Amino acid sequence: MKEKIIEKILTLLAFSAIGVLLLITVFIFKEGLPVILKAGIKDFLFSAKWAPTKGHFGILAMIISSLAVTFGSIVMGVPLALACAVTLAEFCPPRLLVFLKPTIELLAGIPSVVFGFLGVILLVPIIREYLGGPGLSLLAASIILAIMILPTITSISIDAIQAVPLLYKEGALAMGATHWQAIWLVILPAARSGVVTAIILGMARAIGETMAVIMVAGNALKIPSSLLDPVRTLTSTIALEMGYSAGDHRTALFAAGMILFIFIMALTILANLLMRKK
Amino acid sequence: MPAIAINNLDLYYGSFQALKGITSFFKEKTITALIGPSGCGKSTLLRCLNRMNDLIDGIRIEGQVLIGDKDIYAPGTDLIQLRKEVGMVFQRPNPFPLSILENVIFGLKIHGQLPSEKKKWEKIAFRALSAVGLWETLKDRLKESALSLTLEQQQRVCIARIVALQSRIVLMDEPCSALDPMATEKIESLMLNLKENFTIVIVTHNMQQAARISEETGFMLLGDLIEFGPTGQIFTKPQDDRTNDYITGRYG
Numbered sequence A: 001m002k003e004k005i006i007e008k009i010l011t012l013l014a015f016s017a018i019g020v021l022l023l024i025t026v027f028i029f030k031e032g033l034p035v036i037l038k039a040g041i042k043d044f045l046f047s048a049k050w051a052p053t054k055g056h057f058g059i060l061a062m063i064i065s066s067l068a069v070t071f072g073s074i075v076m077g078v079p080l081a082l083a084c085a086v087t088l089a090e091f092c093p094p095r096l097l098v099f100l101k102p103t104i105e106l107l108a109g110i111p112s113v114v115f116g117f118l119g120v121i122l123l124v125p126i127i128r129e130y131l132g133g134p135g136l137s138l139l140a141a142s143i144i145l146a147i148m149i150l151p152t153i154t155s156i157s158i159d160a161i162q163a164v165p166l167l168y169k170e171g172a173l174a175m176g177a178t179h180w181q182a183i184w185l186v187i188l189p190a191a192r193s194g195v196v197t198a199i200i201l202g203m204a205r206a207i208g209e210t211m212a213v214i215m216v217a218g219n220a221l222k223i224p225s226s227l228l229d230p231v232r233t234l235t236s237t238i239a240l241e242m243g244y245s246a247g248d249h250r251t252a253l254f255a256a257g258m259i260l261f262i263f264i265m266a267l268t269i270l271a272n273l274l275m276r277k278k
Numbered sequence B: 001m002p003a004i005a006i007n008n009l010d011l012y013y014g015s016f017q018a019l020k021g022i023t024s025f026f027k028e029k030t031i032t033a034l035i036g037p038s039g040c041g042k043s044t045l046l047r048c049l050n051r052m053n054d055l056i057d058g059i060r061i062e063g064q065v066l067i068g069d070k071d072i073y074a075p076g077t078d079l080i081q082l083r084k085e086v087g088m089v090f091q092r093p094n095p096f097p098l099s100i101l102e103n104v105i106f107g108l109k110i111h112g113q114l115p116s117e118k119k120k121w122e123k124i125a126f127r128a129l130s131a132v133g134l135w136e137t138l139k140d141r142l143k144e145s146a147l148s149l150t151l152e153q154q155q156r157v158c159i160a161r162i163v164a165l166q167s168r169i170v171l172m173d174e175p176c177s178a179l180d181p182m183a184t185e186k187i188e189s190l191m192l193n194l195k196e197n198f199t200i201v202i203v204t205h206n207m208q209q210a211a212r213i214s215e216e217t218g219f220m221l222l223g224d225l226i227e228f229g230p231t232g233q234i235f236t237k238p239q240d241d242r243t244n245d246y247i248t249g250r251y252g
Helices: A002-039 A041-046 A060-091 A094-109 A112-131 A138-162 A166-174 A179-190 A192-208 A211-217 A234-241 A247-277 B042-048 B079-085 B100-110 B118-131 B151-164 B181-194 B207-213 B231-236 B241-247
Strands: B004-013 B016-026 B031-035 B059-067 B086-089 B169-173 B199-203 B216-221 B224-230
Touching: A002 A041, A002 A247, A041 A060, A060 A094, A060 A138, A060 A179, A060 A192, A060 A211, A060 A234, A060 A247, A094 A138, A112 A138, A112 A211, A138 A192, A138 A211, A166 A179, A166 B086, A179 A192, A179 B100, A192 A234, A192 A247, A211 A234, A234 A247, B004 B042, B016 B042, B016 B224, B031 B042, B031 B207, B042 B169, B042 B199, B042 B216, B079 B086, B086 B151, B100 B118, B100 B151, B118 B151, B151 B181, B181 B199, B181 B207, B199 B207, B207 B231, B216 B231, B216 B241, B224 B231, B224 B241, B231 B241
Parallel strands: B031 B199, B031 B216, B086 B169, B169 B199
Antiparallel strands: B004 B016, B004 B059, B216 B224
């Protein structure tokens, strides 16, 4: 009898988590959809003219900015994270790994505002000085995000590499492969689905990051034409404008949130599918 | 001249001595079987012959192993070249998670001997897979993952990798223990074919298997090589009581 009650309570709690997700989804779509229908989906997604108080709701510049900083962070972050993962999983003595892996994961626990702060104080002046432009830029945001997604990608990739059966590595070495050939030709291909999952989860984190990006990206609303241009992402726009928006403007921000939500959902589902395939 | 000459080989895991002064000679183009109960050191001895034991931390090896006329434990030995000449087949079939073709050409690729024209790759695959009796079955499936094959076929692909690399010696570490009796029989007849061109050393816990395929047999117990000789003699007229006890099923 007691067991039954506990079981029921646990089930209820489990479902309430899913219920919250469902409620958020319904809420965002309910708030966001009307303005998209009003402006027309084409003008909403493919126009760069964003003047919500005057009836222009084009979010193209923000979508491109969001994708650009994400892409930039992946280009810089993935090689670094993979190098890190391979070194730790394959070349590092197990005793050191026990210490180093949690240390890298700790990097994920640093509040994003701290990354933003470091970016403003250290990175932005360097870019301004040596590369020109305002410093607050697509490049600065990409670099900061690359560092922020490092722990996610590294940690999951290490797990993926360690999950590769030792037999593969032994098989390669027994044929006279060097350690590096075994890694490059056998272990990494065997760990591929896990590594790709790690990268996708890193992307989801990068595209959703707000605070650090607001602080270093410059937030000018236009389609960037160079790495040194300031950009304003979907998340930045929502965070910056939500405080004073009203009416259609406010709904348009929800609509932007909806697009972001769809992006992140798609990435997460993709990551889950890949993980299951493994 | 023997293909492999082992001279007073000791091996220690930390302070535990796993091989005790092993001395033996394995003949060329012959199947030599190593038998003995679990933990007797037969796999460890096998792994000394291509220095796979080097991967284990805290291991110490003393003595000589001559392959051809080279001591493979001499300083400056080229492990990559050694393992090219001495291939290994493992207990569980371990084709790489790549296509069948990529598996077969893997050895040539890592040793920089793979011709750049892809047309020649199929010729290599033809030769290697024919040697293991798989070409007819697999010739249209070379692009498929090697993991989609049956265990027996996977083990054959693993042998084909070594054939393609033109190794001279093949070490087999209980190659049939993951296979059913039918598959075992097929792998055994394959081994008898391969004997024409390869020196084969097989570790097996299956005495009948040793009796069926090998010409010479070594019986090991607790790190000692108790007895070594022609297979017929080991199984019918063992000189040592412990060998007799083992082959008559007293223990093991």
